[in-house]
Amino acid sequence: MSPAPSELARRLAREAEAVCRYYLSNGKRAGRYWVVGDVHNTPGRSMFVRLQESPKGPAGKWTDAATGEHGDLLDIIRECRGLRDFSEVAEEARRFLKLPRPDPQPVSNLGRSMAPAGSQEAARRLFAISSPIEGTVVEKYLQRRGIAVAHHGGSLRFHPRCYCRPDEHSPTETWPAMIARVTNLEGRITGAHRTWLDPDGFDRIRLGKAPIDTPRRAMGDLLGNAVRFGAVDDVLAAGEGIETMLSLRCVLPTMPMAAALSANHLSAMMLPSGLRRLYIARDADAAGDAVQATLTQRAEAAGVEAIALSPRLGDFNEDFHVFGLEALQAVLHLQLVPEDVVRFLHCSNVPAR
Numbered sequence: 001m002s003p004a005p006s007e008l009a010r011r012l013a014r015e016a017e018a019v020c021r022y023y024l025s026n027g028k029r030a031g032r033y034w035v036v037g038d039v040h041n042t043p044g045r046s047m048f049v050r051l052q053e054s055p056k057g058p059a060g061k062w063t064d065a066a067t068g069e070h071g072d073l074l075d076i077i078r079e080c081r082g083l084r085d086f087s088e089v090a091e092e093a094r095r096f097l098k099l100p101r102p103d104p105q106p107v108s109n110l111g112r113s114m115a116p117a118g119s120q121e122a123a124r125r126l127f128a129i130s131s132p133i134e135g136t137v138v139e140k141y142l143q144r145r146g147i148a149v150a151h152h153g154g155s156l157r158f159h160p161r162c163y164c165r166p167d168e169h170s171p172t173e174t175w176p177a178m179i180a181r182v183t184n185l186e187g188r189i190t191g192a193h194r195t196w197l198d199p200d201g202f203d204r205i206r207l208g209k210a211p212i213d214t215p216r217r218a219m220g221d222l223l224g225n226a227v228r229f230g231a232v233d234d235v236l237a238a239g240e241g242i243e244t245m246l247s248l249r250c251v252l253p254t255m256p257m258a259a260a261l262s263a264n265h266l267s268a269m270m271l272p273s274g275l276r277r278l279y280i281a282r283d284a285d286a287a288g289d290a291v292q293a294t295l296t297q298r299a300e301a302a303g304v305e306a307i308a309l310s311p312r313l314g315d316f317n318e319d320f321h322v323f324g325l326e327a328l329q330a331v332l333h334l335q336l337v338p339e340d341v342v343r344f345l346h347c348s349n350v351p352a353r
Contacts, residue, residue, distance in 0.1 A: 005074065005086070008093050012073040013060035015097070016051045019073050022096065023080045024049070030129045038064055039071070039079040045131040046160055049076070056172075065160030065176065123182070123192035123220035130157035130179045137199045138178040141208040142246065146321035151249040153229050155181050156242075164196050166212045175210040180227045180242055182220060182261070185272050191220025193227060193242065193261055218261055224270040230256035232272045235340060237309065238295075239281030239316070240266050247320035248281060248309075251328050255279075255344040263287035267294040277305045277337070283315045309335050 012019055020027060020034035026043040027036025032052050037044025039062070046066035053059050063070040077096070078089045116122060133139050133150065136158040142150050150156065162177035175196040182191035194217050196210035209215035227242055229249055238258045239245050245259040260266035263283070267290070271278065278299045282288040292308050299306035311319045312331065320328050333341055 005090065008090060008097075009060065009072050009074050011097055012077075012093060013053075013058060016049065016059045016073065019060070019076065019096070020049050020051070023076055031125070035129065038066070039069065039076055041080055045129070048161060049073075063161065118219045120190050120220045124189045126159065126162070126192050126194075126219075127157060127179055127181045127189060130159040133158045133178070136160075137176045137197050137208075141178065141195075141197050142243070144208050145243050145247075145317055146324075147243065147246050147250060147317075149250060150246055151229065151253045152246065155227055155229055157181075159194075162194055162196060164194075164210070164212060164217075166214070173212070175212075178242075180259075182218065182222055182225050183228055184225050185270055187228075189220075190225045191218055191222050193218045195242075222261060222265055224265075224268055226258035226260045226265070226269055228256070228258050230254070232256045232258075232275065234274060234276040235279070235344075236272070236275055236277075237279040237281055238266060238269060240283055240291075241315060241317065243317040244281060244283070244315045247317040247328070248332075250320065251325060251332055252344045255340075257281075263291045266291050267298075269295070271299060271302055271304060275302075275304050277307065277340070279307050279309050279336070281309045281316055282311075284311055284313065307335070307337065 017029065017034065024034060024036045024041050026041050027034050029051070032050065032054065034049040034051055035045050036042070036047050038047050047062060047064040049062040050057060050059055060073040061070065062072070062076065074089055074093060077083070077092050081092055083089050083092065133156050138156065138158045139150070157179045159177045159179050161174040162179070163172055164175055165172045176199050177197060178195040180193040181189050182193060184190050196212060196215045197208055198210045226238070229245060233256065236256050236258060237245070237248060237252070238260060240260060240263055242259045245257045249257055258269065260269045280292050280295050282292045296306040309332070313319050313322060316328070319331070329345065333345060336345060
């Protein structure tokens, strides 16, 4: 008697990784998942197949974050082989289960042990398994913030199902997320910043962030480090928020910039050697006043000229979103030193809106 569909699915689930390696050969293992473009074995990172049973569900279940499709390993066999009659799918599954299995790969080749939650290593792995932002909900989110072209220099990536636990008493959820790498002065990743996004709801209050109490969180070692856009030479602009600095990069795309992620971290940000001038892109609030005073004092003690850049509204992303590119160009023209106006502002090739 032939096995029932549920029994076939269970048998395949016990061989989940072997199924993926055979039918989804254009993908690769990432921790406890097999990652591939879609159920048709297209290269990419949108589809996740669970390789081991976990609190999230049984092995063999998959979800395509790009389309919302989901299913089990029988569905993968059906789609990859272009089968429509279930008897054909079952026969293919039975054939696969009778194939000899290659010797298990050493653990070192399958992936390292789980990194401690919130650690530098966990941050590095999260950034490594994320993908480019082009054509994703991250790009849409930034466009909602007025940032039509994100001059991020590879510091931003997209994860379709990033883990999120709203609080210690809530179950773990998954949301699409913008992942920003935090690096030290040597360029080594020390942390990651996550902005969880809602792929469907772009209300005016959240502007596309996920409907959770804290849609932004950082992990790893942040103190003194930052999300960096461009390689620093002798001039640097530094501020708190990622969106704030990306707004300035729309007007000054060749000026190196850094987002420290908070007022306290901006105050403590390490200054690179060889820096001659530091622009402090302050927020218009009491914390911004304190940051400007502290960072100016630290910069001047290191022999670095410190100049404040002040927005008309709360921050430069708000200015950019409300007033547009030409207005922000005019404001910066007055606040930059003349040689940097020529060097950076006149290099902007972004068309006015």
